[in-house]
Amino acid sequence: MKREAGCLNREICKILGSLLLLLAVGLTASSWLMLAFISTDCTQPDCLQPLSEQEPPLTIFVSVASYRDPECKTTMQEMFAKAANPSRVFVGSVQQIYEFHEACWHTGLPWGDHIRTITIPFADAKGPTNARHLAAKLYRGEDYFMQIDSHTSFIQNWDNEVIAMLDRCPSDKCFISHYPPAHNDTGSVQVPVLCKSHFDEGAKMPSFEAMAFDFAPGEFADSPFAGAGFQLSSADVLLDVPFDPKLDMMFVGEEILYSARLWTKGWDLFAPDKNIVKHHYNRVETPNIYRDRTEEWYYPQQEANKRARFILGMNETAPPGETESSLKYYGMGDVRSLDAYWEYAQIDVKERVANSAEKFCKKRVKKREPEPEQSRPEPAVKQKKKPEKTSLRSMLSVHIPGFRRR
Known part of the structure; x- marks a missing residue:
């Protein structure tokens, strides 16, 4: 009897289907057997955790303002x-430069x-x-804030040191x-x-100086003043005490204004308990904005000083177009x-008298x-812990070295 073509096709399909089914079962079984016998060198609980369940590393945002500074590259x-x-x-x-060789960095360098x-x-x-106002606008959600000048050197492992220092701060x-x-x-x-x-006669605002003391880790000296060359805090300060964009060419009044704003916002000011950075002072041979633009900086600086004195409540009239509310x-x-x-x-x-030294120039720790x-009382009835569900991702993270959830 002659077979019909349709019947022949059905038999072929049944054979192929059976072969495919056996192949799928074999692959599945071998996959699970492979997972069962894969070994891992990971013995620490934290490396068996998916990436999303691990604590991300704490990050530091460093503000660096540079004006034609040949040392900026070294600092970076x-x-x-x-x-x-x-x-x-x-x-x-923020690099304010004349030619490319004065730039602080370029993208081809590490980091x-x-x-x-x-x-x-x-x-x-x-x-x-x-x-500094412009540099703060480059903040992208890091945990800590640090401000330095562009001619600064660092101690080894400075990042660990500043995080530990903030943890010790009182x-x-x-x-x-x-x-x-x-x-x-x-x-x-x-x-x-x-x-x-002391009062600076040019700016008609307080300026300040330092004295050095010995401190052990965890010993902090309180201070009413914040210097611009080194600042360290939680990055919350960038939102809580934002840098004023209308203080063009200001020099002397910058620090006293920011110090008062910090303190009245509830921030407590301290000197570090350890030197983290060092600063290159007296750079008389390097470019300087006040020397480069001798005919341009005076008037904007006077206006900025007036603005600062008004905010500081120093018998100054409000700047044009500005009120206490604005x-x-x-x-x-x-x-x-x-x-x-x-x-x-x-x-x-009012009397322009400063007696800060009598109070703060002592070793105040x-x-x-x-x-x-905090004691944790034992619950009266211990609840039975529910078994955790096992997912394929969690099994892979245990059995395959280096696997992490992406």
Whole structure:
């Protein structure tokens, strides 16, 4: 009898289907057997956890404002070279330059993708305060904030040191700042503390100086002043006390204004308990905005000083178009009063008398109070723990070395 073509096709399909089914079963069984016998060198619980369940590394945002600084490249290179974990370091760099060789960095260098840069022709630069405002705009959600000058050197493992220092600090709103020691001061380990103040006759605002003391780790000296050359805190400060963009060419008044704003916003100011960086002072041969643009900086600086004196409550009229209400975002906080700040800093702005040294130029040590031990009472009835569900991803993370959830 002659077979029909349709019947022949059905038999072939049955045979092929059976073969495919056997192949699928065999592959599935071998896969599970392979998973069962794969070994792993991972013995620590944390490396068996999916990536999404691990704590991400703490990150540091470093603000660097540079004006035609030939040392800026060295500062950037050393910042990453001396970090224990350079992958956690991110930089907001504002470089005000004349030619490319004055640039701080370029993307071809190691860690170049961790540096966010705003480049300004030096003829358009508006001074250090404006540059710090622009650098802060490069912040992208890092955990900590640190500000340095572009001619700075670092201790080894500085990133670990600053995080540990903030953990030791005796305040939940800790702002650490001072004038770092000089770069050629190789022998001393004493920490400069901003403790002296006097009135600058040109700016008609308080300025300050430092004295050095010995401190052990965890010993912090409180200070009413924040220096611009080294600042360290939680990155919350960038949103809580934003840098004022309308202080063009300001120099002397920058630090006293920011100090008062920090303190009235509830931030507690301290010197570090250890020197993290050193600073190159007296750079008389390097380019300087006030020498490069001698005929351009004076008037904007006078206007900025007036603005600062008004915000500081120093018998100054409001800048044109500005009121106390319009300046509130860049003004004082409401946690502590401005009058309380002047009293704390021992400065009489009406009589222009500063007695800060009598109070702060002594070894004043504050330490973090130990955390109280909280007893956990045993529950009356212990609940039976529910068995955890096992997913294919969790099995893979256990049996395959290096597997992580993406």
